[in-house]
Amino acid sequence: MYVSPLCRNTRPDGELLPQESAAFDWLDRLGIEYDRVSGDPADNMEKCDAVAAVLGMPVCKNLFLCNRQKTNFYLLCMPPHKPFHTKDLSKQIKSARLSFAPEETLWELLRCTPGSATILGLANDTEKRVRLLMDRETYEADYLSCHPCICTSTLKIKMEDVLQKLLPDCGHGATVVELPDE
Numbered sequence: 001m002y003v004s005p006l007c008r009n010t011r012p013d014g015e016l017l018p019q020e021s022a023a024f025d026w027l028d029r030l031g032i033e034y035d036r037v038s039g040d041p042a043d044n045m046e047k048c049d050a051v052a053a054v055l056g057m058p059v060c061k062n063l064f065l066c067n068r069q070k071t072n073f074y075l076l077c078m079p080p081h082k083p084f085h086t087k088d089l090s091k092q093i094k095s096a097r098l099s100f101a102p103e104e105t106l107w108e109l110l111r112c113t114p115g116s117a118t119i120l121g122l123a124n125d126t127e128k129r130v131r132l133l134m135d136r137e138t139y140e141a142d143y144l145s146c147h148p149c150i151c152t153s154t155l156k157i158k159m160e161d162v163l164q165k166l167l168p169d170c171g172h173g174a175t176v177v178e179l180p181d182e
Contacts, residue, residue: 023148043115066101078135
């Protein structure tokens with residue numbers, strides 16, 4: 001898998017997809033610095049390992065979930081090494097029968113495709129239909145890694161900027177959850 005060298009505060013070369021360009025515009029507008037790598041699509045956690053080696057940190061696992069009725073939606077940010085079991089999360093957020101949300105809803109709400117779910121997609125959730133959930137380990141980390149709404153690039157952003165600039169700007173908060181290691 002090809003992964004570029006680390007770049008600081010620069011967009012990928014060439015024409016960007018609209019949602020990708022919007023993510024970089026958002027970071028620029030808020031004055032948020034980032035490191036970036038780009039390359040082949042890192043659309044699963046195995047491919048993200050190659051990205052992590054260049055980025056210098058693990059790539060955050062992002063899961064887009066919903067309840068059975070598909071009326072409540074969640075973006076879960078968690079460490080890549082932790083397993084995900086719905087029962088561990090359901091009790092904490094008082095939502096039974098969690099499952100992966102439909103691809104079309106991921107696009108409708110966050111403007112992301114499968115493998116690209118990201119906290120940066122929350123800027124597209126203008127109706128605040130998605131609840132952000134962050135595992136405590138991720139929430140307390142110094143940095144967050146995420147895609148800019150497309151999995152051909154991955155960014156490293158200070159968690160302080162995520163919590164104090166990004167989330168307040170888009171009107172979202174983070175619910176901290178505790179997912180067990182196994």
